[in-house]
Amino acid sequence: MESAFEIIAEPNRRAILTLLVSSQRSVGEIERQLRMPQPTVSKHLRVLREAGFVESTVDAQRRLYRLKPEPLQEVDAWLARFRRFWSAHLDALERHLGRMDQPASTKRNARKRRRGPNRKRDKGETK
C-alpha cells in the first residue's frame, strides 16, 4: 500500500477524511453519515490508521477516530513544486519556442501580461 497517494486515491477514504476534518467521529457516525456498510468503514479506517492518516481512542464500546496531519502534509509538500509551476505559467503556451536551446541569455524582459485563449498555429494534438 505504501504511499499516501495511493491511500487517498480511494473515494470513500477521501470522504472519511473530509468528514473527520470538522471533528472526530465514531465508526457508527461515519457509517451513517456516509451511508456505507460498517465493514467497509472499518476496513478503510484500518488502512487510514496504518498509513498514519487517522488515530483512534477508545470510548467505551466506541472508537473515536480523528485526523492526523502528517501524511496529507506530505502530499501537500509534493504539490508545492507544481504551485510554483502554475504561478509562473501565465503564458507558457507560447514560450514553447525555447526547447532546450542554448544558454545564450536573451534580454531580460519584464513579464508581460497577455491574456486570453490564444491558441494559434497549433499543430499540437492534445487528444
Added chain:
Amino acid sequence: MESAFEIIAEPNRRAILTLLVSSQRSVGEIERQLRMPQPTVSKHLRVLREAGFVESTVDAQRRLYRLKPEPLQEVDAWLARFRRFWSAHLDALERHLGRMDQPASTKRNARKRRRGPNRKRDKGETK
C-alpha cells in the same frame, strides 16, 4: 480512471510529472531519464494526457509533452480544507508563519476563538 487522485497514485506517473515541471520533454528523454521502457512511458503519458495533466505537440517525429495545471490544482483545492485543519492544530507554530497576509487592517478584529480537538480522558490506542 476518472479522478485526478487515481492518476497521481502511480509512482511512475508522479515521476513523469515531476520531470515535466522543469520543462517539456520528448518521450525518449523521459524514457532515458527515468529509465523505464518506452511502452510504459507512452502508456502513462496517454493516461496523463486523457486526464488533462499533460498535453503534447508534434515536433518532427517526436512528441513534446508538457504540463497542464488544472488537474493538480484540483487536488490542491481538495487539500485546502486540510491545510486549515492542521494550521489550527499546530497553533503556536503556525501562528507566525500563517500571518503573511492582512496588510494594514490590524484592527482588533474579534475573531472567535475556535476550540481545538477536545481530548478528554484519553485512553487512546492508536495501534
Added chain:
DNA sequence: CCATTATATGCCTTGACAAGTATATGCTCT
C-alpha cells in the same frame, strides 16, 4: 522506396484491492 528512428497500441498475464457476507471480539448493563 528503404532503412532508421520515434512513438503508439494490442494482447496477455499477474497481482492488488474493494465490496459483500458472515462471523468473531469486546464492552456495557441488568
Added chain:
DNA sequence: AGAGCATATACTTGTCAAGGCATATAATGG
C-alpha cells in the same frame, strides 16, 4: 452470566490496472 450494541476480521469473488513483449504507425534522411 447473558443479551445487545459497536467494531473488527476472515474469506471469497469480481474488477481493473500495470508491465512485458511484440508489432503497428509515422516521420526522416539517403
